[in-house]
Amino acid sequence: MTDMPKLSAIERTEQRSFLLLFLPALILVALIIFAPLGKLVVQSFQDEGAFSLVHYKRIVTERIYWSIFVDTLEVSLAVTALSALLGYPVAYAAARASRLWTGLILAMVMLPFWTSVLVRTYGWLVILQRRGIVNTTLMDLGIISKPLELSHNYTAVLIGMVHVMVPFIVFPLYAALSKIPPELAQAGNSLGGTRSYVFRRVILPLSAPGLLAGAVLVFVLSLGFYLTPELLGGGKTIMVSSLVERNIEQYSRFGAASSVALSLLVIVLAIFWVVDRVLPVEKIIGVK
Amino acid sequence: MKLFNKIALGTALSLAAPAMAQDVVNYATDGGTILDVKQEYLIGPAEEKLGVDVVVDAMTSRFAPFKAQVLSGKPTWNLIDFSAGYGIRSQNEDLLEKLDYSLIPNAAGVPDAYKDDYTVGSTAYATGLGYSTEAFPDNPPQTWADFWDVEAFPGRRAMRNGPRPALELALLADGVAPEDLYPLDVERAYDKMAEIKPHIDVWWSSGAETTQLLYDQEVDLMQIWDGRAKNAINEGAPAVFVWNNAIVEYAVFAIPKGSSHPEVTMKVINEMLNPEGQAKWASNYATGPLNTNFAEFMDPERLKELPSAPENLAIGIPLNNAWWASEAGEEAERRWLEFMQQ
Amino acid sequence: MKKLQNLPLYGVVFAILFFLVFPIIVVVIMSFSDSRFLTFPPKVFSLRWYESYFLDPAWMRATRNSFVLAILTTILVVPVGTAAAYGAHMCKMAIMRHMQLLLLSPVIVPVIIIAAGLYMVYAQVGLLATKLGLVLAFATMNLPYVFISVLAGLRSYDMAQEDVARSLGVSRLAAFMKVTLPQIRPSVMTGALFAFIGALDETVISIFIAGGENQTLPSRMFMSLNDEIDPTIASISTVLISVSFALVILMSLRSPKKANG
Numbered sequence: 001m002t003d004m005p006k007l008s009a010i011e012r013t014e015q016r017s018f019l020l021l022f023l024p025a026l027i028l029v030a031l032i033i034f035a036p037l038g039k040l041v042v043q044s045f046q047d048e049g050a051f052s053l054v055h056y057k058r059i060v061t062e063r064i065y066w067s068i069f070v071d072t073l074e075v076s077l078a079v080t081a082l083s084a085l086l087g088y089p090v091a092y093a094a095a096r097a098s099r100l101w102t103g104l105i106l107a108m109v110m111l112p113f114w115t116s117v118l119v120r121t122y123g124w125l126v127i128l129q130r131r132g133i134v135n136t137t138l139m140d141l142g143i144i145s146k147p148l149e150l151s152h153n154y155t156a157v158l159i160g161m162v163h164v165m166v167p168f169i170v171f172p173l174y175a176a177l178s179k180i181p182p183e184l185a186q187a188g189n190s191l192g193g194t195r196s197y198v199f200r201r202v203i204l205p206l207s208a209p210g211l212l213a214g215a216v217l218v219f220v221l222s223l224g225f226y227l228t229p230e231l232l233g234g235g236k237t238i239m240v241s242s243l244v245e246r247n248i249e250q251y252s253r254f255g256a257a258s259s260v261a262l263s264l265l266v267i268v269l270a271i272f273w274v275v276d277r278v279l280p281v282e283k284i285i286g287v288k
Numbered sequence: 289m290k291l292f293n294k295i296a297l298g299t300a301l302s303l304a305a306p307a308m309a310q311d312v313v314n315y316a317t318d319g320g321t322i323l324d325v326k327q328e329y330l331i332g333p334a335e336e337k338l339g340v341d342v343v344v345d346a347m348t349s350r351f352a353p354f355k356a357q358v359l360s361g362k363p364t365w366n367l368i369d370f371s372a373g374y375g376i377r378s379q380n381e382d383l384l385e386k387l388d389y390s391l392i393p394n395a396a397g398v399p400d401a402y403k404d405d406y407t408v409g410s411t412a413y414a415t416g417l418g419y420s421t422e423a424f425p426d427n428p429p430q431t432w433a434d435f436w437d438v439e440a441f442p443g444r445r446a447m448r449n450g451p452r453p454a455l456e457l458a459l460l461a462d463g464v465a466p467e468d469l470y471p472l473d474v475e476r477a478y479d480k481m482a483e484i485k486p487h488i489d490v491w492w493s494s495g496a497e498t499t500q501l502l503y504d505q506e507v508d509l510m511q512i513w514d515g516r517a518k519n520a521i522n523e524g525a526p527a528v529f530v531w532n533n534a535i536v537e538y539a540v541f542a543i544p545k546g547s548s549h550p551e552v553t554m555k556v557i558n559e560m561l562n563p564e565g566q567a568k569w570a571s572n573y574a575t576g577p578l579n580t581n582f583a584e585f586m587d588p589e590r591l592k593e594l595p596s597a598p599e600n601l602a603i604g605i606p607l608n609n610a611w612w613a614s615e616a617g618e619e620a621e622r623r624w625l626e627f628m629q630q
Numbered sequence: 631m632k633k634l635q636n637l638p639l640y641g642v643v644f645a646i647l648f649f650l651v652f653p654i655i656v657v658v659i660m661s662f663s664d665s666r667f668l669t670f671p672p673k674v675f676s677l678r679w680y681e682s683y684f685l686d687p688a689w690m691r692a693t694r695n696s697f698v699l700a701i702l703t704t705i706l707v708v709p710v711g712t713a714a715a716y717g718a719h720m721c722k723m724a725i726m727r728h729m730q731l732l733l734l735s736p737v738i739v740p741v742i743i744i745a746a747g748l749y750m751v752y753a754q755v756g757l758l759a760t761k762l763g764l765v766l767a768f769a770t771m772n773l774p775y776v777f778i779s780v781l782a783g784l785r786s787y788d789m790a791q792e793d794v795a796r797s798l799g800v801s802r803l804a805a806f807m808k809v810t811l812p813q814i815r816p817s818v819m820t821g822a823l824f825a826f827i828g829a830l831d832e833t834v835i836s837i838f839i840a841g842g843e844n845q846t847l848p849s850r851m852f853m854s855l856n857d858e859i860d861p862t863i864a865s866i867s868t869v870l871i872s873v874s875f876a877l878v879i880l881m882s883l884r885s886p887k888k889a890n891g
Contacts, residue, residue: 021717022729024710025773032770033735036747043750064629086646093643108647114874115654116831118851119867122859123653126660126670129506130444133656133670151506152490166650224740226834235449235491238629241742246625248746249349250450258750261743268740282727285734285774314842320857344688345842347853353841356753364759364842494856503667523666 037265044258055259065243065260069267072240075229076222078158083165083218084211090166091173091210092203096182106174113167121231124160125151128232152234160228168221169214172284176210177203213284216275220268240264311340311552315367316354319346320496321519322573329568334559340552351377354544358383363544366553373452375407375540376613385543391554394561397581407540408557412576414514414595414604415453416534418498421526423508430530432461435509436480438487443508445484446501449491451624453535453607454481457511460533460605470608474620478627491628502527514595518574536595536604538578570594654871661864668859679861680869689850689866695840696830696847699764703829707769708822711776716806718777719784737774744771745838752839759841767839768829775828776821783817784810823881827874 047054059065094105112120127133128150135147150156180203188198204211226241240260247257272281315331317323323346331342345365347353351374357363378384384406389395395408402409417435419428420443429441435457438445447454455472458480464473490507492498498512502520517529541557543550559565566577567585576596583591583598591597595604611617656670661679663672683689718730736744748767749758757763787810795805811818836849845853847870851863 015721015723018717018721019723019725019729021713022721022733025714025733025777026729028710028766028770028773029732029735032748032767033739033744036744036751037739039751039754040743040747062626064626067629086649089639089642090646093639105643105647108651110878111654111871111875112650114827114831115657115871116833116848116851116867118833118848118855119657119863120653122668122855122863123657123660126656126668127653129504131504131506149489163650163653166646220738220740224742226742230493234489235493235628238625241740243625244742244746248749249352251622252352252355254750257746261746264740265743268738272738281731281734281738285737285778318857319854323857343843345845346688346850346857347841349856353758356749356758360753360756360758362756496855496857496859500667500859504669 037262040258040262043254044262046255052255055255056263058256059259059263068238068240068243069263071238072223072264073267075154075157075161075237075239076219076225079161079165079222080215080219082158082162083169084215086162087166087169087173087214088211091170091177094170094174095177095180106170109167109170112163117164117227118231120163121160121228124156124163124232128156128159151232152236154233154237156232156234157229157237160232161222161225164225164228165218165222168218169211172214172217173207173210176207176213180206209279209283212275212279216271216279216284220271223264223268311549313340313342313366313553313556314345314364315342315556316345316347316350316365317369318495319344322515322575325569325573329572330560330562330565333562333565334556337559338552338555340556342556354378355381355383358544358546361546363547365544366547366549367541367556368544369410369539369541371609372402372407372409372538372540373607373609373612375404375542376609378542379404379406380613383545385545385547385550387543387557388551388554391551392558392561394558394563394579397563397579398561399578399580402538402540402578407542408561409578410539410541410560412536412538412578412596412601414531414534414536414576414600415448415457415511416514416517416532417509417530418502418512418517418527419509419530420502420505420507421528422505428528429509430532432457432533433463435511436461436484438484441509444489444506445487446490446492446498446507446510446512447484447488448511449493449628451621451627452612453537454511455620456535456605456607458484466533466605469605470611471614471616472611472620474616474623477620478623481627482630485627515574518593531600532603534595534600534604535607536601537607537609538576576600657864658868658871660861661868663861663864666860668861668864679865682860682862683865683869688845689847689862691843692845692847692850693866695844699761699768699844699846700826700829702761702765703768703772704822704826706765707773707776707825708818710769711773711821711825712780712818714773715777715780715784716810718781733777734774736771741771741834745835748835749838758839759844761844764836764840764844764846767835768832769825771832771835772825772828775824776818779817779821779824780814783814787813819881823877827877830870830874 044055045051045053090105090109094102097105125132129135130147130151132151134150135144138144139147184202185198188202189195193201224241225239226245229237229239230242244257244261247253247260275281275284323344327344331344334340335342350368350370354363354365354368357365386405387408392408395403398409417429417432421428423443424441429435434441435445455474455477456469458477459469459472460466462476462480490501492501495513495516498510498516499520501507501510502512502517503523503525505525512529514529514534517527521527521529541560543553547553561579563579563581564585566579566582569575570577570582570586571590574593576594578596580596592599594600612621660668660670660672662675662677663669664674664676664678665672714733718726752758752763791813792805792810795809796802800808831848832846833848833852836846837852840846840849847866851866855863
């Protein structure tokens with residue numbers, strides 16, 4: 001994607017007309033993404049109609065805002081690590097399996113992807129609650145005598161969010177892993193490397209871009225996650241998104257909501273900016 | 289882009305067109321069983337009698353969209369009901385149309401305490417203590433002090449994720465007499481809340497959750513609304529709702545400022561306050577109609593279980609909406625998030 | 631020998647796949663329950679929650695709205711996204727990279743932020759709870775998927791074919807429509823499918839900006855869950871899962887080419 005050193009006049013006009021093809025899409029994005037962001041910027045610097053830094057001051061000085069941001073980062077990090085841990089074996093198996101199995105595995109990964117997050121969350125509630133499927137089964141089997149506390153807490157938030165996020169990490173990983181020729185691993189094995197050695201020295205490095213792409217995507221999506229922590233956390237896990245929602249829905253404090261939302265956006269953009277040094281953003285999202 | 293815009297717009301308009309001959313009253317309210325019953329005994333008959341089309345928009349958090357609509361100058365909703373606290377707030381912020389009581393003769397049956405120039409009371413509801421009879425077969429918790437007593441009454445607990453009326457409950461638990469509640473001692477209330485906080489397993493945010501929590505026995509004792517508790521009990525949940533020292537709140541009908549044909553909407557309100565319809569509604573759903581004339585049409589046994597029954601109103605504690613709408617009330621409301629995050 | 635070594639891996643993979651699919655199986659089974667609340671396993675089976683979905687005018691209105699919006703969204707976003715992808719593929723200028731990044735912003739910016747901002751803007755210009763407002767929002771949210779999908783198709787397509795057509799005097803537009811488009815059709819269809827399902831399932835945006843006569847299915851589901859948790863939502867999502875899967879299978883039958891990545 002570099003500028004051609006010399007373009008003829010005709011080519012240049014043509015190139016410009018290609019840019020024009022972009023225009024409708026850009027207008028949509030400008031209207032639906034950037035106009036609202038602009039509105040948020042304006043509102044975040046306003047208090048009772050006048051310019052004010054009060055909303056940002058609040059984020060910096062009030063401990064609760066600070067700690068909600070830290071909690072959100074922590075939850076997102078945990079979700080990312082768990083999703084990578086669960087997503088890797090699945091992507092690996094899908095990349096190595098026969099065509100039929102690959103199709104089946106990927107279909108099973110897609111299934112939750114296309115089921116409303118809301119409904120899945122309630123599915124988890126039924127599974128995890130005190131008299132839910134997991135507890136009754138374990139108690140019937142005599143493995144536990146008292147129900148485990150799995151729902152309406154941090155554990156439930158992690159389980160619910162990981163369930164949503166795993167597909168996002170499986171697909172880029174699968175794309176990266178399926179490009180590694182199986183002969184490469186075989187060669188490593190035949191040269192006397194143990195399986196774990198070959199995995200660490202060959203497979204993992206070659207799949208690293210896919211892993212990184214998936215992980216960044218999951219991390220960023222987790223930062224803005226809204227429904228699952230609200231419904232499964234028992235009100236105890238407060239994420240930035242809940243803070244935005246509550247400021248709008250319950251208190252009608254649009255300035256406060258705007259400043260919180262924009263602070264989150266700055267964090268997200270910073271992450272992309274840093275990662276972009278190593279791996280172009282287009283790769284993360286799947287354009288390349 | 290322009291072309292697509294036009295296509296989208298054109299299609300959108302043609303799709304939105306059918307049956308515009310009738311007056312449409314967009315009504316924002318709570319959904320669920322309460323709405324199903326209301327639809328059958330109040331909304332349906334009102335539509336038939338007045339020849340209007342009442343389109344219900346069921347949603348729990350109505351205040352923010354309502355406010356945004358009014359501020360936009362052209363509200364979609366013609367009729368809204370919400371808790372009386374929002375009623376006061378909306379009046380303070382000038383978001384409501386004034387009611388013309390000559391168009392709402394049925395409002396005469398609503399006690400003066402439950403109506404004003406801009407809002408008229410629809411139903412009363414109570415926040416009380418619900419407990420599982422399986423967890424507490426004998427010597428069950430009876431007061432808010434019992435709810436706070438985690439030694440004598442061990443068990444999983446749930447409260448609403450919000451200060452209203454949790455702070456009232458905390459003060460009652462701390463020994464404040466009902467008549468001395470207001471103005472709330474916010475400091476003392478939050479201290480008492482901090483005591484119980486580690487023992488609350490679920491902070492619920494919607495009524496639907498509470499029914500499920502009680503029904504599944506996910507918790508053993510909880511703060512819950514009477515109608516929600518009744519719902520779970522009717523379906524066979526081993527549970528009891530304690531009326532004693534329940535906090536009584538009420539909801540009001542109101543008309544968003546600037547909405548179209550308010551006189552039609554007022555006629556709809558009048559039909560919604562029809563005492564016979566209200567009685568049928570309350571016979572099929574545990575709610576507390578505020579047109580007190582409904583009582584004549586009620587089975588006395590059934591009446592006893594309703595929040596607007598005279599004896600329940602007597603032992604309940606009315607929530608002071610004016611206090612919550614005051615500066616101190618708003619400050620107490622804001623403090624909640626901080627309390628939850630600690 | 632090799633098979634045996636892989637056994638633990640496949641065991642783990644099976645367990646993870648079970649984790650992914652289990653809640654959905656639970657939801658589907660609960661949709662056939664006779665209980666008033668969400669209970670598992672159901673004691674008695676019935677179709678009453680399908681009845682309560684299909685016979686309820688409000689649910690049907692929301693369903694119709696969502697399908698109409700999804701169709702309008704697809705009609706709007708597929709040409710827009712395809713044009714952009716074609717432009718991105720052909721244009722060699724350095725500015726292209728920034729343009730692409732702008733186009734991907736609906737994926738980069740957390741959806742709660744977009745929803746909150748849109749809510750405020752729409753409230754001001756009167757687009758709240760309108761079909762136009764919803765279609766524009768859904769189209770933009772799904773634009774990146776169409777763009778990515780079509781771009782991938784163009785990359786694996788040999789542009790020389792279009793050049794041949796053009797050398798025969800056909801205009802670029804005609805060449806694209808007659809030569810290129812039929813060849814990249816599977817990618818365009820995939821993008822359209824993503825946009826359609828995405829618009830059907832757009833929850834957070836819907837919660838903020840849908841309502842009234844233009845209530846969408848996901849936002850009504852959310853509202854209804856606030857009011858009453860009953861198995862209706864389980865039956866609705868069972869229907870939606872079936873629709874999504876039918877569409878996907880239909881698509882894969884039409885394009886036997888192996889979809890990679």
